[in-house]
Amino acid sequence: MNFKTHNKNFKLLFFSIAISFVTYGFGLTNYSLSIDSESPVYGDFSMDLGRWGTNLVRYRLFEGHTPYFTLLLGLLLLSVTAVELSKLFKLNHIYSYLFCAIFLSFPQMSYQLIFTMQADVVPLGFLLSVVGVNLFLQSTHNFFSVKSLGFFLASALVLMFVISIYQALIFLPIILFLILFLQSCDLEDFKFKNEFLKGIQFSALLILSALLYYISVKLLCPPVEGGYLSSYTSGDSSNRFSNFYQLWTNNLKGKFYYGERTYLLSSLIGMALLIKFGIQKKLFIYRFIALFFILLVPFFISFFITNNTNPPRIYVASGIVFAFLFAYFSKELKAEKIVVIACSLIFLTHLYFITQLFYSNYKIYNHDKEIAKKIDYTIQTKYPTFDANVNYVYFFGGLPYEHHEKYRLPNSEVFGGSLFSWDNGNNYRIVNFFKFTDIAYYKFIDNKETYSKIKDSMATMPIWPNPESVKMISNVIVVKLGAQKGAPLPGNIDN
8 A cells, every 4th residue: 555545545534533523423422321221231241142243342342331432432433434435435536535424424323323232343343344345355366266265264254243243234245245246337347257256256155154153153142032033023924025115115215214314315316327327228237236236235124024123223234325326426427516515415414313313312311310310219208218228129110102202303213212111111221220320229129929019009009200109018119100011020020
């Protein structure tokens, strides 16, 4: 690498870091706990989900998550990823900057970064996906040589680790390969035979990576938690095709989740490119197929989900597609001033959406802390002899979903989640929330004998914030938050 190239990459990296810090400035400087991040990290963290890569980073390396630092590290990793992606796609000059700005600010990524448990691990998976694809490309030169086979095996091992971080990340190398194929159609020396053989090799790579991951899970992890993973396919699958088509088109229109509105541009750019390809006629079928799957693959995971739970965080490849199509189309326009203005407007729009999302979560988090303080104050006032080391605390139900409506943005998924409402009330989450915020350190019920003492006494109790919604029964403080019982205690003690 010569000095000019090194200097160019450094400038692009500096720009990318600045863009990511501006984009997530509010989230960096105003910490707010998200759902799932309230739970302490133990040695078996994520292992029952087959995510031993997440366990390796989150537990073995960092021993949990750290406010500010975890998100900061994630942003740095994403910034490096943006630079590496622009190099992979051979984007130069202003177009590499456009790509990085759009990719780093696309709001879909915020649905991952709000999960502090994954805010640095998933960006690491993004970076390693690029590394894996680059290793694969090195292996395609004289494929059966020892050196190329070494690159191929190294690529498979890297992608195996990527899958072990978060299974949905398997779509990243697929989308990268499709984009590279589309770009290869622009080359004068394009040969379908060579690209077809490369596609076979890439398919073999994915199969080997998945096989290695399967073996690693069998060796390292306990039986995968069917209750969590299989719940995504527990619904009615009779209308799978029509349901997926509806969801896919909603995403293409930018209507599926808060902050996705600009994704409509990807669909419009795709249509414009198809018209262009049709006029040019050169390799139209190949280009059409590649572009179709580029727009399809980021959302294809939802085809297998039948319980209508499609969190935005699973669409990991959509930001890459949006940023690439914008940069790719911008090069065709050859109107730098116009595309810079357009990019600036898109970036400001993304900045607005992401700031609103994190601000919404911040307000809910602080509201939950105020509720927790009031509950603890009520307990301490009504029962001065309460001892957190002796007495149990049990939360029946959860606050109604509408309780936080004034803080919530439409279709904002986890950003609109309250620890007092999630799972219709979850003792494990709520008690851990009290501990995390250093408000109180309660004991939650861990045996059937204790629960049997209170199970018949809660039906007639009023609901919070009525002072009588807090009541000591035997040696248990019962706090009734809702009319219906929420998630069961660990081990189904309360069933």
